[in-house]
Amino acid sequence: MVLELRQVEKRVGQDVHIHPADLTLEPGRFNFLLGTTLAGKTTLMQLMAGLEQPTSGEVWFNGRNVTGVPVRKRNVSMVYQQFINYPHMSVYENIASPLRVAGMDTATIRQRVGTMAEMMKISALLDRRPSELSGGQQQRTAMARALVKNSDIVLLDEPLANLDFKLREELRDELPGMFSTRDCIVVYATTEPTEALLLGGSTVALHEGAIVDFGPTGDIYRKPANLTGASVFSEPPINIAPVTKADGRVKMNEAVHWTAPPGLPDGRYTIGVRPHHVHPLRANGNTVAIDGTVKVAELSGSESIIHFDAFGNDWISLSHGVHPFEAGQKAKLYADISRCLYFDETGRLIQAGNGGGA
Amino acid sequence: MSRITLSGLKHSYMPSPSSDEDWALKELNLEWEDGGAYALLGPSGCGKTTLLNIISGLLTPSHGKVLFDDRDVTQLPTEQRHIAQVFQFPVVYDTMTVYDNLAFPLRNRGVDEATVHQRVTEIAEMNDLTATLKRRASGLTADGKQKISLGRGLVRTDVNAILFDEPLTVIDPHLKFQLRSKLKELHQRVARTMIYVTHDQTEALTFADKVVVMNFGEVVQIGTPQELFEKPQHVFVGHFIGSPGMNVIPCDIDNGKAVIGGKAIPTANTASPGGENVIGVRPEFGAFSPQGLPARISRVTDAGRFRIVEADCAGHRIKLLVGEDEAIPSENAKIAFKPEMTRIYQDGWLAGGERAP
Numbered sequence: 001m002v003l004e005l006r007q008v009e010k011r012v013g014q015d016v017h018i019h020p021a022d023l024t025l026e027p028g029r030f031n032f033l034l035g036t037t038l039a040g041k042t043t044l045m046q047l048m049a050g051l052e053q054p055t056s057g058e059v060w061f062n063g064r065n066v067t068g069v070p071v072r073k074r075n076v077s078m079v080y081q082q083f084i085n086y087p088h089m090s091v092y093e094n095i096a097s098p099l100r101v102a103g104m105d106t107a108t109i110r111q112r113v114g115t116m117a118e119m120m121k122i123s124a125l126l127d128r129r130p131s132e133l134s135g136g137q138q139q140r141t142a143m144a145r146a147l148v149k150n151s152d153i154v155l156l157d158e159p160l161a162n163l164d165f166k167l168r169e170e171l172r173d174e175l176p177g178m179f180s181t182r183d184c185i186v187v188y189a190t191t192e193p194t195e196a197l198l199l200g201g202s203t204v205a206l207h208e209g210a211i212v213d214f215g216p217t218g219d220i221y222r223k224p225a226n227l228t229g230a231s232v233f234s235e236p237p238i239n240i241a242p243v244t245k246a247d248g249r250v251k252m253n254e255a256v257h258w259t260a261p262p263g264l265p266d267g268r269y270t271i272g273v274r275p276h277h278v279h280p281l282r283a284n285g286n287t288v289a290i291d292g293t294v295k296v297a298e299l300s301g302s303e304s305i306i307h308f309d310a311f312g313n314d315w316i317s318l319s320h321g322v323h324p325f326e327a328g329q330k331a332k333l334y335a336d337i338s339r340c341l342y343f344d345e346t347g348r349l350i351q352a353g354n355g356g357g358a
Numbered sequence: 359m360s361r362i363t364l365s366g367l368k369h370s371y372m373p374s375p376s377s378d379e380d381w382a383l384k385e386l387n388l389e390w391e392d393g394g395a396y397a398l399l400g401p402s403g404c405g406k407t408t409l410l411n412i413i414s415g416l417l418t419p420s421h422g423k424v425l426f427d428d429r430d431v432t433q434l435p436t437e438q439r440h441i442a443q444v445f446q447f448p449v450v451y452d453t454m455t456v457y458d459n460l461a462f463p464l465r466n467r468g469v470d471e472a473t474v475h476q477r478v479t480e481i482a483e484m485n486d487l488t489a490t491l492k493r494r495a496s497g498l499t500a501d502g503k504q505k506i507s508l509g510r511g512l513v514r515t516d517v518n519a520i521l522f523d524e525p526l527t528v529i530d531p532h533l534k535f536q537l538r539s540k541l542k543e544l545h546q547r548v549a550r551t552m553i554y555v556t557h558d559q560t561e562a563l564t565f566a567d568k569v570v571v572m573n574f575g576e577v578v579q580i581g582t583p584q585e586l587f588e589k590p591q592h593v594f595v596g597h598f599i600g601s602p603g604m605n606v607i608p609c610d611i612d613n614g615k616a617v618i619g620g621k622a623i624p625t626a627n628t629a630s631p632g633g634e635n636v637i638g639v640r641p642e643f644g645a646f647s648p649q650g651l652p653a654r655i656s657r658v659t660d661a662g663r664f665r666i667v668e669a670d671c672a673g674h675r676i677k678l679l680v681g682e683d684e685a686i687p688s689e690n691a692k693i694a695f696k697p698e699m700t701r702i703y704q705d706g707w708l709a710g711g712e713r714a715p
Contacts, residue, residue, distance in 0.1 A: 036530050037500075135402065164401055164557040169601055191530050197662045218660050236535050276663040296543040298564035301583030302600065302642065305564065307539050318663075320642075322584055327546050 001027045001062060003153060003185050008047055008057035010209075017043045019210040020057060025185050030175075030201030032217065033189040035232055040209040041189035045155045048187060049076045061152070074153070077146035081158040083138035085130040091117075091141050092126040098149040116144045119178060136167040147182065154179075156188045160195065175199060193235040197221060205232040227347040230272045236305065239273045239315050239335075243342075250337075253311055258288050258337045261354040269350065272341040275318035279334045280306060280325075287334035290315065297325040308333060360426040360518040360551060362390040362413065367422035369408055375420075382408045383419070384576045390568075392427075393549040395542075397566035401557060401598070405575040407523070410555050414521055415439045426518050439518060442511035446524040448503035452496035456487055459495050460509050467514075477513050484544060485509045501533040508541070512548060519551040526561055538564060559599050563587075571595050587640070588699065591708050596638045602666060605644070605676040606636045609702070616702050618672045621651060624697035629709035636703050641666070641677040643699035646687055650694030658686060669693060 003025045010018040018040050025031045033041040046052035047059065050071040058067045066074060077098075085094045095116055099109045117123045120140040130138050139159060146154055160168040172195065179186055190196055196203045196217050203220055205213040205228075213220045213229030224230035230238050243252050246266050251257040279287065292310030299305075304323040308315050308331060317333050325331055342351040369383040378384075383405045390396050398406040411417035413424060415436035423432045431439055442463075451459055460478045469477075482488045485505045490498065495506060504525060511520045525541075526534045542565055545552055556562050562569050563583040571579045571586065571594075579591040590596035596604030609616040614628035616637050623637055653671040667678040667686060671693055678693065680686060702709040 036532060165559055165601075166401060166557070166598060166603075169603075193531075194661065198659055198666075200660065218662075221662050235531055237532060274663070296539050296546065298539055298542055299583060300560065300563035301585070301587035305539070327543065 001152060001183065001185060002060075003048060004060040005044075005047070006058045006060060008054045008059060010043055010047060010052065011055040017209050018047065018054075021211050023204065023211065023214065025187065025202075027183055027185050029186070030179070030196075030199050031185070031187045032196040032199070032201060032203040033187065033206055034191075034193060034196050034203050035206030036191055038208075039206040039232075041206055042157055043209075044204075044206070045078070045157055045187060045189060048153065049078060049155055050074050075149075075151045076153045076155065077149065077151040078155045078157065079139075079142050079146045079159045081161045083130070083135060083142055083162065085138060085141050085145070087130055089129075090126065091122060091128050091130070091133070094130065094141055095126075095144045095148055098145060102149065112148055113144075116148045120144045121174075134167075135163050136171060139163060139171065143178070147178065150182070151184055153185045153187070154182075156186065158189055158191065161191070172198060193221075193233050196233075203233070205229040207232055223349065223352045224272075224341070225349055227270060227272065227343040227349075230341060230343075230349075234272075234274060236275045236316050236318060238341075239275060239278060239313070240270055241273075241311070241313050243269050243271050245269060245342075252288075252290075256288055256290055256311075261342070261351050264342060264351050268345055270343045270345075270347070272343065273335050273339065275305070275316040277336040277339040278315060278317035278319075279336065280304060280317055280319050280323040280331075282334045283336065286338035287336050289332045289334055291330065291332055294325040294327055294329045294331050296327055297323070299324060306331075306333065361392045362519060362551065362553075363423075363425040364388050364413075365423045365425065367409075367412065367419050367424070369412060369417070369419045369421070379574075381575050383412070384574075385422070386577055388570070388577075388580065390551060390553070393551055395545050395552050395554070395565055395567045397554045397556060397562035397569045398572060399556060399559060399562040399569050399598070400572035404572040406555050406572050408575075409572075410521055410523060410553070413519070413553065414441050414443060440514075440516050442514060442517045442520045444504070444507045444511050444520065444522045444525045446527050448500065448507045450495045450498075450503045450506050452494065454495060455492055456482070456495055456498070456506060457491040459506050460487070460491075460513055463510050463514050467516075477515070481509045481513045484512070484547060485540070499533075501529050501537050504529060504537060505540075508544070512544065512550070517550065519553060522552065522554040522556075524556055524558075525554075526558075527556075541565060559601070563599070571598065573598070589701075589708075590638065593636065593638055593703050593706050596640070596703075600640055600642075602641050602677045602679075604638045604640045605674075606638050606703070607672060607674050607676065609635050609637050611635050611702070616700075618651065623651075623695065623700065625700045625702050626698050627701050627708065627710050629702040629704050633704040635709070637695075637700055638703050639695045639700040641679045643696040644676070644678045644693050645696075646685075646691055647694035648692055650692035653691045653693045655686065655691055 005021050005023040007020045009020045035041055047054055050069055058065055095113045096109050117126055122140050200217050203217040204211055207228050213225045221233055241252055243250050245260050245264055248260050249257050250260045290310045292308035295307040297306045299322050304319050306317040306325055339353050344350050364386055368385045370381050372380050375381055400406050412419045423430055461474045464474045482491055487505055554565050570577055573594050579595045586599050593606055609618045611629050616623045616625050651671050653669040655669045657668040659666040665680045667680050669676055
């Protein structure tokens with residue numbers, strides 16, 4: 001099974017909603033569309049589903065051009081951020097509805113709904129109406145309906161976004177199990193980098209309607225193809241600063257410089273340092289001290305997030321433990337240079353990590 | 359600005375409550391210092407919104423009193439309480455400029471234009487709105503509009519407290535992060551009493567000096583973020599705060615000490631006999647150690663800056679947070695817990711500890 005977008009473009013009047021996109025998606029993993037609101041996640045999903053038609057380009061499924069084939073003739077399910085169920089039907093009837101539409105016999109429907117309800121942990125709720133359910137239970141019902149008909153393509157559009165923090169964690173934990181035995185292509189839109197990381201699979205980083213990176217989730221997190229991709233895939237935001245490499249040294253300014261990673265050509269770069277690689281205490285030999293002024297420190301009881309200004313750039317340090325700092329305080333923070341990403345002047349990744357100590 | 363006291367407060371939406379479940383808010387006594395940052399944290403239906411509505415005056419409690427400093431305001435309507443509120447969805451006058459939006463609460467109270475100008479300019483600067491002052495509010499993004507709501511709350515000097523009801527829920531994560539730290543920064547600058555209601559532990563813990571954790575209409579624990587993380591008074595707090603939440607493993611008690619599968623587990627507290635006993639330990643405080651309990655690793659999740667290891671240990675699934683570079687044994691794993699961060703809970707509550715007020 002394979003879903004392909006070939007130079008798929010979507011324009012509405014003068015506005016480009018999706019820049020020509022090439023993408024090949026396969027079953028057996030989550031495929032994340034990661035980006036902010038208006039990055040193009042929902043539009044891309046609608047193009048995959050056939051709910052929207054591309055302005056140009058083609059959508060192929062299993063070696064067949066399905067561009068222009070309407071959604072009802074494709075075997076596609078969608079789950080939305082809002083919990084969408086039929087309010088006048090019981091949970092059982094909600095889950096059964098796509099099977100009834102398909103003309104399946106009652107015994108098979110009962111069996112399929114039963115299995116699905118068990119997996120979604122809503123067996124005890126089958127007689128209830130959606131309005132009698134919690135948000136988490138409503139979304140489980142919607143998810144059950146999407147999965148019960150064995151669709152080829154399942155599109156999940158920010159399915160956990162409207163749930164409370166803890167319910168989100170609970171359902172996210174169960175998601176891999178729900179999909180482990182299914183033969184379908186799963187596409188999952190999210191604004192949250194952590195959600196993609198925790199669920200693994202592959203990630204498409206989207207920015208302003210363009211695919212800026214695509215690959216196994218852990219890989220594109222650690223080695224993003226470009227600066228835009230690194231920014232999309234970073235929470236809290238990745239720290240960036242201009243540097244120059246010459247004479248075997250990388251120099252941020254007169255005070256902050258370090259041994260260059262071997263093989264890095266001379267020139268100007270933008271470095272990216274993730275907040276958890278900037279420490280409030282000197283952690284190891286691969287750090288350089290950066291002098292700055294603390295803007296605010298957020299202490300969560302288990303972690304410290306320190307916002308500070310250094311050489312005109314905003315820096316963020318995220319660390320374990322409680323590290324109090326006063327606003328306005330001068331402080332040194334220690335950036336782990338061995339983890340630093342080097343992007344060239346066009347924003348392309350040239351080198352990931354490996355720089356020496358100060 | 360005021361100290362806020364809640365005294366013998368409880369509330370039921372029913373005319374004659376009898377059983378425990380009839381109370382949307384069970385009896386509560388607490389005092390909030392003038393100028394503090396507080397959060398009400400709990401799942402949907404825990405009573406946090408009921409409590410917020412009682413403070414703002416939208417709801418009159420069936421029992422008890424609300425005091426601002428020493429003044430009883432229990433029966434006063436919202437408009438006489440001098441409270442500013444920021445809601446989940448920004449409340450902004452789209453047709454007005456940002457300046458006029460910020461000026462609105464002041465002009466409404468007949469403040470002279472010179473003072474209005476001085477206050478609006480100052481608040482706009484704090485909220486990074488100076489460049490947009492002349493623009494219409496309708497053109498702004500969600501976080502920009504929320505900054506106006508926030509600015510309107512801050513612009514008055516006569517407010518007793520600013521109440522926030524899930525103010526960041528509809529904001530994208532990267533903007534949420536910025537706005538969250540902005541709010542913290544603003545609190546430090548203006549030192550106004552702020553009360554923040556949310557289901558999101560990160561928002562509550564990073565914002566507040568003290569967090570009130572609620573469940574089923576009851577206050578389960580009030581504490582600093584560090585107290586809630588390091589010493590939960592109840593397994594609910596251990597579960598609800600932290601991600602993943604605290605591990606809970608059933609244990610026996612022998613001579614006051616915890617025993618799992620015949621092996622004594624060192625803990626920070628002791629328990630008297632009786633009740634249902636568990637040990638509670640956060641995923642952050644477990645580590646691979648030859649002295650530990652045998653465990654079988656069932657799943658490893660890469661969260662980027664750490665990994666979550668799931669393991670079957672003493673017949674229970676537990677979770678461990680392991681650093682980016684730490685090794686994970688492929689077989690014969692043994693897991694030990696930091697004794698000073700491992701505690702016995704009896705019938706849900708910290709054994710030998712004081713219960714929440």
